[in-house]
Amino acid sequence: MTRLMMTVNGELRAVEAPPMTRLLDVLRLYLGLTGTKEGCGEGECGACSVIVNGLLVNSCLIPVGQVAGATICTVEGLGTPEQMHPIQASFLKHGGAQCGICTPGMMMAAVHLLEREPHPSLVQIQEALAGNLCRCTGYQKIFDAVRLAYAAGGEE
Amino acid sequence: MRADATEYELVSPGTLDGVLALLAEAPGMWTPMAGGTELMVQFGAGRLRARRLVNIFGLAELGGISVGAETIRIGAGVTYTELRQSPVIQAELPLLARAASWTGSIANQNRGTLGGNLVNGSPAADSPPALLAYEAEVVLVSRAGGERRVPYAAFHTGYKRTVLAAEELVLAVEVPRRQWTHGYLRKVGARQAQAISKVALGAVARCVEGRVEEARLGLASVAEAPFRCVATETALAGKRLGPELVEEARAALEGEIAPLDDIRSTARYRRQVAGNLLEEFLRQIMAAEGGMNDGA
Numbered sequence: 001m002t003r004l005m006m007t008v009n010g011e012l013r014a015v016e017a018p019p020m021t022r023l024l025d026v027l028r029l030y031l032g033l034t035g036t037k038e039g040c041g042e043g044e045c046g047a048c049s050v051i052v053n054g055l056l057v058n059s060c061l062i063p064v065g066q067v068a069g070a071t072i073c074t075v076e077g078l079g080t081p082e083q084m085h086p087i088q089a090s091f092l093k094h095g096g097a098q099c100g101i102c103t104p105g106m107m108m109a110a111v112h113l114l115e116r117e118p119h120p121s122l123v124q125i126q127e128a129l130a131g132n133l134c135r136c137t138g139y140q141k142i143f144d145a146v147r148l149a150y151a152a153g154g155e156e
Numbered sequence: 157m158r159a160d161a162t163e164y165e166l167v168s169p170g171t172l173d174g175v176l177a178l179l180a181e182a183p184g185m186w187t188p189m190a191g192g193t194e195l196m197v198q199f200g201a202g203r204l205r206a207r208r209l210v211n212i213f214g215l216a217e218l219g220g221i222s223v224g225a226e227t228i229r230i231g232a233g234v235t236y237t238e239l240r241q242s243p244v245i246q247a248e249l250p251l252l253a254r255a256a257s258w259t260g261s262i263a264n265q266n267r268g269t270l271g272g273n274l275v276n277g278s279p280a281a282d283s284p285p286a287l288l289a290y291e292a293e294v295v296l297v298s299r300a301g302g303e304r305r306v307p308y309a310a311f312h313t314g315y316k317r318t319v320l321a322a323e324e325l326v327l328a329v330e331v332p333r334r335q336w337t338h339g340y341l342r343k344v345g346a347r348q349a350q351a352i353s354k355v356a357l358g359a360v361a362r363c364v365e366g367r368v369e370e371a372r373l374g375l376a377s378v379a380e381a382p383f384r385c386v387a388t389e390t391a392l393a394g395k396r397l398g399p400e401l402v403e404e405a406r407a408a409l410e411g412e413i414a415p416l417d418d419i420r421s422t423a424r425y426r427r428q429v430a431g432n433l434l435e436e437f438l439r440q441i442m443a444a445e446g447g448m449n450d451g452a
């Protein structure tokens with residue numbers, strides 16, 4: 001067992017867990033943050049995407065022992081139903097989610113892109129989301145949601 | 157079966173000396189973990205045999221890209237994101253920047269390291285063809301032996317086997333700053349994006365007045381480990397560019413590689429494609445040089 005501290009969505013949290021516990025499991029099982037999903041468990045699908053120290057990562061591939069002291073942002077940290085993050089509002093508006101399993105990871109990858117490039121091209125969006133698989137939407141509506149997240153008033 | 161985290165140890169000494177001391181204590185007992193994009197996949201699938209892991213991700217001594225008069229030094233812990241975003245890598249080692257940009261997804265690039273790619277030793281990995289072409293050297297370090305250097309072309313000794321000793325870490329990769337007039341990197345896989353290569357070629361050449369002075373060629377997925385094509389380099393050196401040279405070079409290449417049949421492809425297909433890639437490189441040079449000669 002290791003006891004370590006990390007800042008999750010702005011709050012300092014203490015976790016006691018074996019250091020090889022996947023960050024994904026720490027978030028979901030220890031901290032009750034079940035917004036982060038597990039798809040493949042092997043780095044291929046992006047459902048488990050979170051942002052660690054400003055960088056997008058797959059939380060299924062990170063042992064919690066590697067993120068002691070880190071700052072972590074999960075989908076729960078983006079916004080609330082009353083005060084949505086622009087990407088959340090845009091997914092809602094443009095129909096970017098169907099079953100929703102891929103959606104938290106998609107939004108984290110999108111936020112990681114939008115923080116660097118608020119008005120991305122389609123090619124930039126496709127590259128940024130290439131590690132996030134969706135079996136429902138056919139991607140077009142997700143790309144629209146990302147492209148228009150910071151468009152004036154969210155319109156074309 | 158999913159792995160049980162309680163059966164594993166992971167320690168973070170936090171300094172290079174601390175890690176090397178641990179590795180030296182009982183060689184083979186501890187396994188370094190950098191970005192974990194290989195090891196954690198094995199862990200997740202319940203296939204990770206190493207039970208004691210020592211964290212090396214983010215170690216300052218393994219980080220950073222520095223430029224000397226004659227070499228560019230890339231820390232083993234440098235990630236693909238750092239590689240592709242580095243202005244000096246983009247300018248002087250563009251094939252490596254390009255390889256980094258197509259290695260997995262952004263999340264993978266933020267975590268996967270150059271050292272991890274080399275030590276993992278997959279014959280299909282994406283950075284080796286560029287490193288072979290650029291004549292990289294690998295710097296290894298241990299507590300007892302200090303630093304030692306190995307040409308990257310001699311680093312791999314077989315399928316997923318390397319010269320790295322159990323008490324050693326890869327510290328850095330050094331690439332000589334040479335002037336090449338032409339470069340080439342292409343990977344052929346099952347699809348355009350994020351596919352494991354069936355064949356990949358990294359190549360550089362220096363050409364003067366329609367003649368190849370020197371060339372360097374690295375292939376992935378045509379042997380048990382990444383492969384530098386020395387016989388073909390020799391066949392190209394000093395020769396005048398033209399259709400005959402293309403044929404000669406193809407023959408030399410086919411003579412020196414012995415690709416395998418596996419689930420991703422057949423030996424015959426790989427031999428053919430490797431030759432096609434080499435031919436494409438030479439024809440690109442001819443087109444560029446031809447244009448230059450016309451103007452001269």
Ligand SMILES: Cc1cc2nc3c(=O)[nH]c(=O)nc-3n(C[C@H](O)[C@H](O)[C@H](O)COP(=O)(O)OP(=O)(O)OC[C@H]3O[C@@H](n4cnc5c(N)ncnc54)[C@H](O)[C@@H]3O)c2cc1C
Binds near residue numbers: 283
């Ligand atoms: C979804 C996905 C997609 C991928 N796509 C690609 C791809 O397109 N191309 C490609 O080439 N690879 C790909 N990979 C494989 C992997 O990301 C790379 O090989 C990466 O470079 C591994 O680095 P790491 O730091 O994550 O390695 P780790 O998993 O930390 O370590 C790998 C091995 O190297 C050893 N090691 C690491 N650093 C050192 C060091 N400094 N000294 C000594 N030993 C060390 C470890 O002990 C271990 O044996 C992919 C992986 C995933 C999960």
Ligand code: FES
Binds near residue numbers: 047
């Ligand atoms: S669950 Fe982590 S990438 Fe699929």
Ligand code: FES
Binds near residue numbers: 097098103135136137
């Ligand atoms: S909405 Fe179902 S997987 Fe994307």
